[in-house]
Every structure is written in C-alpha cells, then in structure tokens.
Amino acid sequence: MYITRPDVKGQLLELTANTPQQLRQTNMSAILSVMRRSGALTGTDLIEATGLARATVIAVCDDLIQAGWVRELPAQRTAVQKGRPARVFEFDAAAGVVVGLDFGVAKTTALVADLRGNILAKATERLVEFTAPDAERLASIDKAIRTALASAGVTHEAVLVAGLGIAAPVDRAGNIPHSQPFWENFDIGIQENLRDRYGWPVLLGNDANLAAMAERWIGVAAGSDDLAVMLAGERIGFGLMESGRLLHGASGRSGEAGLLHLVHGVGTPEGIAVLARDMALLACKKGLPKTVLSTLAGDITAEAVFAAAAGGDAVAARILDDIAKRMARVISLIATFFDPELVVIGGAVAESSAVLLKPLQAELTTLMPNPPKVAVSTLGDAIVTLGAVRLALDYVEKHALELVPRA
Incomplete structure (x- = not known):
C-alpha cells in the first residue's frame, strides 16, 4: 500500500x-x-x-x-x-461510538456514529412547546439519545463523547451568552445533565458553526478552507471558516446576523422559510393577482412556493426573485468582510433553495466584484447533527490517549 x-x-x-x-x-x-x-x-x-x-x-x-x-x-x-x-x-472503528445532537426549537435529533464517522442510527423527538419546562425538554433529549443508542445496538457505556448543537452562540469556554432571551432558553444545563446521567464529556457548539464543520467534512465544501455556511430556514446565521479554522469571536457571536434590519433591502434576519411563507400569504389576499398558492390554504411552505415558481406561477416567481435578491445582499455583506471562496446554503430548506442559485448569483455580480461561488448543501436537515458528530470525533482524535475504549 x-x-x-x-x-x-x-x-x-x-x-x-x-x-x-x-x-x-x-x-x-x-x-x-x-x-x-x-x-x-x-x-x-x-x-x-x-x-x-x-x-x-x-x-x-x-x-x-x-x-x-x-x-x-x-x-x-x-x-x-x-x-x-x-x-x-x-x-478499530468499533472501539467506541460518539453521539451527535441537534437541540432545536421544535425537536431534538440524535445520531450515533462509529469512530470513522459512519452513522449507525438516528432518532428524533419532537417538542410540543419550546418554552416547556426544562425537565420536559431535558427528557426529550434523553429519549432521543436512548432511542438512537438502542437502534444502533449499543449501550451508553460505549459512548466516548457527545457533541451538541444549539441555535445560540457558544463561547470558547462552552458558555451561552444571556444577552438575548431566545439564547437563554437553550441554557438549561444540558451538559451537566448528560454528564451526571452518563458520565460522558459533552461538547457544546453553535448550530451554524457545526454546519460549517459538517460541510467541510462530507459536504459540498469538502476541501474548502475559506468557507461560509448560511443556515437560512427560520432565521439567518452563518458558520465561518478561515484557513480551515472556525471563527468564534470573543463571546462566540461570529456569524450572528442580528442587525440585518440596518441593511437596505434586507430589513430582518428572517430566513428563507419564513420569507417564502409570509410573502406567499400576503400574495394570497383578495384583490391581488391570481396564484396557485391560494389553493394551499394554510399549508404554504418554501418548498411549495418554489415548486409553484418552477411550474410557471408568476406570483411565486416574483417571490423567489425577491428572496434571491435579499439573500444576495446578506451574502455580499458577509463576503465583503470575510472573503470566503464558497458560501453554502444549508438547513431544512436547502434542497428546495436550489432554484434560488441562478438569480442569487446574478444579483451578487451586481453588488460586488468577484463574488464567492454559492452552492446548496446536500446534507439536508442533518447538517447540524453531522457537525456535532464531527465535533465529537475531533475530540476523540485529540484526546484518544486519555480516553478508554468502551465497546
């Protein structure tokens, strides 16, 4: 060899x-x-x-x-x-396993992987309400973990470390800033709870940062050292890499897009899913041009809007164009400061967002010279969980001689 x-x-x-x-x-x-x-x-x-x-x-x-x-x-x-x-x-890739977790607003997803990163099992637990009592939310995380471990045919003793992604900044010490109520809702003692229950090291990471790790590992950005991954489902957030290194910032807030209301032509940090839904509902009001979207009643999604645009619906096509222009402005702002070679649109709406690429790239060329290439992630809604797996694997690689294989 x-x-x-x-x-x-x-x-x-x-x-x-x-x-x-x-x-x-x-x-x-x-x-x-x-x-x-x-x-x-x-x-x-x-x-x-x-x-x-x-x-x-x-x-x-x-x-x-x-x-x-x-x-x-x-x-x-x-x-x-x-x-x-x-x-x-x-x-021996079976010397132990790692767990990757994505703790979101509506659900928790758990992946179990061997030490080469092969996914062995997946489980998802849905939350009835994001503001449910902490004990209920912690129980949903635990249930997702136990279900995934059982599906993988391993016990919790085989786990060497767990990675956990949340939709909030995380500083280098693993702390969550309390400057926004939404972020505080994730600070419910997950790390301590899992350590006490299972004895694992638990690593906390921002969801967009973990998405960037996943993309560089096994996504369309594999091999790219200067990279921006935009999670743009409900709200816009970026995971940024420079020379293959994640950018965190002093308090973990690099890539947060909370002041987009100051950017002309953007106005809010709302993501593609929210924009498509809200624009479609507005377009369905009486007196506006007819659109196939009006037949969807309350079941309007970004996927439905983009499908209607692809089918020739003029209203849906205008919505698609408006979203593409808005996302181009956001990307041009990030690209001006960080100069990535590639921007990846990731998250649950990524697959349907492929139709945005052509008008978005065209708009970018009017906003800045030498714009970055824009691509759509192929990792779907698993992008954050896969990043959490990568985070855990990196820990195993760095600390292997301090860990004891448990399989």
Whole structure:
C-alpha cells in the first residue's frame, strides 16, 4: 500500500518530545492518526507514513492493541515472500461510538456514529412547546439519545463523547451568552445533565458553526478552507471558516446576523422559510393577482412556493426573485468582510433553495466584484447533527490517549 510520507515528520517527533513518556505518547498519536484515515496497514506502511523506526512502530502498535484502539488482522504471505509474513494492523472503528445532537426549537435529533464517522442510527423527538419546562425538554433529549443508542445496538457505556448543537452562540469556554432571551432558553444545563446521567464529556457548539464543520467534512465544501455556511430556514446565521479554522469571536457571536434590519433591502434576519411563507400569504389576499398558492390554504411552505415558481406561477416567481435578491445582499455583506471562496446554503430548506442559485448569483455580480461561488448543501436537515458528530470525533482524535475504549 502506498502512503505519502510527510517530510521528516517522523524524525522531528523524537526531537520534540522531552521525556520518554512524552515520546511514547507522541509516537502513539502519530501512528493512530495515520491508521484512523487508512484501511489495513503493515508495519512498512506505517514506517513510510511516519518516518519512525520499525521497532518503534511495532512496539507502538502492540501498545495500541492492548489499549483497545487497534486490532491485528491475519498476516498475509505472498507467493514469493520469504521469512515471517508481515503483521497487519487496522484502526478499530468499533472501539467506541460518539453521539451527535441537534437541540432545536421544535425537536431534538440524535445520531450515533462509529469512530470513522459512519452513522449507525438516528432518532428524533419532537417538542410540543419550546418554552416547556426544562425537565420536559431535558427528557426529550434523553429519549432521543436512548432511542438512537438502542437502534444502533449499543449501550451508553460505549459512548466516548457527545457533541451538541444549539441555535445560540457558544463561547470558547462552552458558555451561552444571556444577552438575548431566545439564547437563554437553550441554557438549561444540558451538559451537566448528560454528564451526571452518563458520565460522558459533552461538547457544546453553535448550530451554524457545526454546519460549517459538517460541510467541510462530507459536504459540498469538502476541501474548502475559506468557507461560509448560511443556515437560512427560520432565521439567518452563518458558520465561518478561515484557513480551515472556525471563527468564534470573543463571546462566540461570529456569524450572528442580528442587525440585518440596518441593511437596505434586507430589513430582518428572517430566513428563507419564513420569507417564502409570509410573502406567499400576503400574495394570497383578495384583490391581488391570481396564484396557485391560494389553493394551499394554510399549508404554504418554501418548498411549495418554489415548486409553484418552477411550474410557471408568476406570483411565486416574483417571490423567489425577491428572496434571491435579499439573500444576495446578506451574502455580499458577509463576503465583503470575510472573503470566503464558497458560501453554502444549508438547513431544512436547502434542497428546495436550489432554484434560488441562478438569480442569487446574478444579483451578487451586481453588488460586488468577484463574488464567492454559492452552492446548496446536500446534507439536508442533518447538517447540524453531522457537525456535532464531527465535533465529537475531533475530540476523540485529540484526546484518544486519555480516553478508554468502551465497546
């Protein structure tokens, strides 16, 4: 198996470790990092990838097998091979699982994934009311988790860490600002509750930031280092990445779009779903031009509006055009300050929003030179939960030697 060998990376490892214990941990981290991103590997493969000596590689692999992170596969001998067959090692993705959670206004979604990020199960619990008592909301989170774990066929003891996304800013210490009542509604002690109940580390993240992590991981933005992901369902919010690094801000509010009422031609931070619904309801009032939207009664959605526009309904087409122009103004504002190469529209309305791309991109060219490319996410309403999974996996990768595999 061929693996690109980093320039003298392995040789530098031994120079930067100050004690035998640090050297051991550094070597283990280097080998584990390679194995997580590969399939079955021989000792020779690992030597080429890390630059470590053969004796070191074999000793570290034995340590990782004993720790539960790596398993040894049957050795394979070729027809022309002489001597002892090469030992074969593989990262054990079933050494534990992670949980990703999206705690929203109307529902909680839980994903269970193995340590390579393969999704094993999903469960959703709906909330009757966002302002329900804290105990009721915490119970809905717990039920979603337990249902997902049962569907995955694992117990809570197998979970190494959980990631949790909320529609509020989160600072670097994991705190939620209390400058807006809506944000305060998410500060109900979820982390403490889950830690006390299950003993897991629980990582809190802003939903738009997690959406950006998901897109860069497995979405249309894979490989993009300068990226903006716009969650634009009910309200507009951005997750921003610069040089592959999330931007948080002093209190976690980078990407918040709360002052859009100051922007000419925008007026509110309302998202695509709200705008399409409100504009359609206004267009259905008596005395206005006839539209197929009037036959939908109270069941008007962004998807229905965009479908009507695609079917030739003139009123729906004007609504689509108005929304495209408004979103273009929002994107041009963000692009002026942060200069992303790609802007991704994500969230529940992303798929239906594909019809916005052409008029939106055209409007952008009138607002700024060299506008960013705009794309629509393919991750659907799982985008935040997948980002929470990525957040949890990043934690496992960083702290693997401090964690104990539980599967």
